[in-house]
Amino acid sequence: MRHDLLEKALNGEELAISKVLTQIEYLTPLGIEYLKELLPRAGNAHTIGITGSPGAGKSTLIGSLIEEYSRRGHRIGVLLIDPSSPISKGSFMGNRIRMIGKERSGDIFIRSLATRGHLGGLSADAMLLIEALDGLGFDRIIIETVGAGQTDTEVMDVVHTLAVVTVPGTGDEIQALKAGIMEIGDIYVVNKADKPEAEMLYEAVKFAIEGIVSPRFGWQPRIVKTVATKGLGVKELVDLFEEHMKYLVSKGLFADIVRKRRRKAVELTVRRKLSEVVSSVVQRADKLFEQLEKNEVTIDQVINAIYDEVKLNL
Ligand SMILES: Nc1nc2c(ncn2[C@@H]2O[C@H](COP(=O)(O)OP(=O)(O)OP(=O)(O)O)[C@@H](O)[C@H]2O)c(=O)[nH]1
Ligand SMILES: [Mg+2]
Known part of the structure; x- marks a missing residue:
């Protein structure tokens, strides 16, 4: 197997299991690799x-x-x-x-x-x-x-x-x-x-x-x-x-x-990703919100601008 840590985790080493799970929890590139190896075994x-x-x-x-x-x-x-x-x-x-x-x-x-x-x-x-x-x-x-x-x-x-x-x-x-x-x-x-x-x-x-x-x-x-x-x-x-x-x-x-559970896992993961992008775009949109306060733009313009920016960031 290519992944040393994963191999240790599969051998039941507690610390390795913990580390592998953390990578998967945060879906890091390494976590994704682990998940790819583990899913066929699950x-x-x-x-x-x-x-x-x-x-x-x-x-x-x-x-x-x-x-x-x-x-x-x-x-x-x-x-x-x-x-x-x-x-x-x-x-x-x-x-x-x-x-x-x-x-x-x-x-x-x-x-x-x-x-x-x-x-x-x-x-x-x-x-x-x-x-x-x-x-x-x-x-x-x-x-x-x-x-x-x-x-x-x-x-x-x-x-x-x-x-x-x-x-x-x-x-x-x-x-x-x-x-x-x-x-x-x-x-x-x-x-x-x-x-x-x-x-x-x-x-x-x-x-x-x-x-x-x-x-x-x-x-x-x-x-x-x-x-x-x-x-x-x-x-x-x-x-x-x-x-x-x-x-x-x-x-x-x-x-x-198991099939239902995986469908839910995918749905929730995609939702999480979308939600992260939406939050970060809204965070960065100070200028738009200033304009909204001064009635220089309308709410739907703000929504659309944010939406477009979200699409660009996906
Ligand atoms: N008398 C009695 N007390 C119990 C029993 N089972 C649990 N307790 C007590 O109930 C309290 C709560 O137990 P927990 O296991 O933390 O309950 P929980 O449902 O996990 O609580 P949360 O995670 O906070 O929702 C503890 O003080 C336990 O000791 C039982 O069978 N009999
Ligand atoms: Mg509890």
């Missing part, structure tokens, strides 16, 4: 979205999931989108990973990403990193996003499996009885099941999803209780993930989702 990873309100325990749950997947011999890539609290050294996820041990360090990779102005949801960089992790041989990729309506639907479209994490005593019970949120998940998690109100939430969610068949897959959504801090229910959750993945494969849908 398409095998099971991608899992974990969504839910802030503080639902998503990160803690992912820590436990890493442990369980690792025990089953998988290589796990994690993307944390716009984390409100960046994983600190003392975090539960960090602790779990340290427990798994250094010898598996190249088999677990975690990257935090800011959404960078993209309205919630997935950014171009997140989409490219999914492809990269997949191509690097991570066979289970977990993406944490804070749930917020629109965002969820967007995530749903590009992952194989979407888990919605709910928590007792936070109004999720009422949400569960409303339509909407209960239509997006493939698997519902009632986390913090150590809390007394958990049973009520479990019943509410169960009631809400009963009889609902996911329109995109024809899959009957499932529910599981977890105590993420103790790893309880996590084995069952991973079993459900695996069951859902096998279901997708059996229906011939697994590759469809």
Whole structure:
């Protein structure tokens, strides 16, 4: 292979993986080269979205999931989108990973990403990193996003499996009885099941999803209780993930989702490029805006001038 760093990354060297991903995230010329090599290798990873309100325990749950997947011999890539609290050294996820041990360090990779102005949801960089992790041989990729309506639907479209994490005593019970949120998940998690109100939430969610068949897959959504801090229910959750993945494969849908995801990756990357050019042209157009202030030009003239300049800069 032509690229030394990429070869190291493919061999599971943690630092090399990190460097390769950074190049890809910013789509540098080198990053584009890496992506070209990695894309033909990608398409095998099971991608899992974990969504839910802030503080639902998503990160803690992912820590436990890493442990369980690792025990089953998988290589796990994690993307944390716009984390409100960046994983600190003392975090539960960090602790779990340290427990798994250094010898598996190249088999677990975690990257935090800011959404960078993209309205919630997935950014171009997140989409490219999914492809990269997949191509690097991570066979289970977990993406944490804070749930917020629109965002969820967007995530749903590009992952194989979407888990919605709910928590007792936070109004999720009422949400569960409303339509909407209960239509997006493939698997519902009632986390913090150590809390007394958990049973009520479990019943509410169960009631809400009963009889609902996911329109995109024809899959009957499932529910599981977890105590993420103790790893309880996590084995069952991973079993459900695996069951859902096998279901997708059996229906011939697994590759469809990869295709959809790539289409989205291309769309978002082109949008990002366009947006960068528009911003830089607007930044440089002081003179035009001065003229506009003095009513020497009209707004449509400014728009057209900017538009023409954007076209020249593409
Ligand atoms: N009692 C209890 N607490 C939990 C459980 N799971 C997580 N927590 C606690 O809930 C808090 C939030 O957990 P996080 O994992 O950071 O939640 P999150 O959903 O990732 O939060 P954001 O990323 O900020 O949206 C932490 O204090 C956890 O220790 C659980 O099963 N039971
Ligand atoms: Mg989190």
